[in-house]
Amino acid sequence: MADALGLLALLIGLELVLGVDNVLVIAIFVGRLPDTQRQKARLIGLSLAMLARIVMLAVVVALTGLTRPVVSDLSVRDLILLAGGLFLLYKAVREIHHTVEFRDEDGHPETSAGEAFAAVIGQIVLLDIVFSIDSVITAVGLTQHLWIIITAVVLSFIGILFFAGPIGDFILRHPALKILALSFLITIGVTIFMEGLHKHVPKAYIYLPMGFALMVEILQMRYEHNRQRLKG
Template sequence: MDFLADPQIWISLFTLTALEIVLGIDNVIFISILAGKLPVAQQDKARKTGLMLALVTRILLLCSITWVMSLTKVLFTLPVMDVPVTGKSLILLAGGLFLIGKSVMEIHEKLEGADGHATSTLGKVSFNGVIFQILLLDIVFSLDSVITAVGMANQLWVMIVAVIIALGVMLAFAGAVSDFVNKHPTLKMLALSFLILIGVMLVGDSLGHHIPKGYIYFSMAFAFGVEMLNLRLRAKAKPVELHQPYR
């Protein structure tokens, strides 16, 4: 038990937990938006299931550290762009493109629907389908999170405890985040725009053009702050209604 007296252990645990929470915010937003497409009675179950899948995925990846780190090995090089391609870059590319495409379709559906009607997704959205989409993005977000954890801590148990604490915090606040986003349609549009930005960042990273996450998170925080001011100004006005097939 002497390792518990090591301050470096606690510093790495605290720092890694904070980073895992920050890295998981976009995951929570995406899960909340996808769960919002389901009937109200199933939304909380979908959010909790999605976050539990994220927890299981991250722990399994952490227990397969050797395999995870092998994803950074160069498989081949693109001859035209002279960009090395790794297993990680392929996953990030696929995840980024999926995130961009899904977010754009969500924005179009919320604003336009099919021929301007709100019933465009009626009967087409299932609980299992939403969970499957959440699982795909969990893999992408978890990969980045796990590689960050491996780079910051040496002990496996520290990484796992940090991930569990972070997912516990996100699980506790997922409902409040989802309700807040769904209550304010403009925030939902902003959240979807953030996801497009994150998708572009993933695609850029996969092609060797790294975009510092600090710039991304600062721009997101600034835009969110401006939108919160707008919400206060529009508090007495009736918000615009987006298409909600299940209400």
């Protein structure tokens, strides 16, 4: 029992660390929705993403060939990572363009509120599948007890849902942080694509620069806040 609890704690930690990517994606995507729909989008998107991850767990357990080459030396996992990395790069670059140029792509008359809401939900679920594929394969490699993995997934999603709202709203209130978050997503997209090509990039090379850049931006925001206060 102690081994099971230790493994559960390890998997929860793994899911929460990888959940940083999810929080950024959710913050950016739901920012295109009205305030009244954002929390609903987070809840529905994360719930569907959690169900999709649980289904993926069952598929990975049943299909051990997920990592076997199917096209050249690329496996199903590699193809998913390649497609997901390119999609994330496309979304992040386009969002940076619209943010900098003050354009709202979802403001076209032909795009209804319902269609925009459904599109955000679909993108959250799809990108969560891309983000989670490595963690799912790792989790299955650590244990064949699905109840441990599913419990870790559910608990980590509750934690992500708790932090996604405050962090997302904070990012959206500060345009500089939004652009910084989008830049992080570009880095993550490149990393995912390289993983699909069997080029491993240590996570420390990604998260440490992210943390440093975030710290610099927070200091800059603090400086501007104090400067404005002294002027007033």
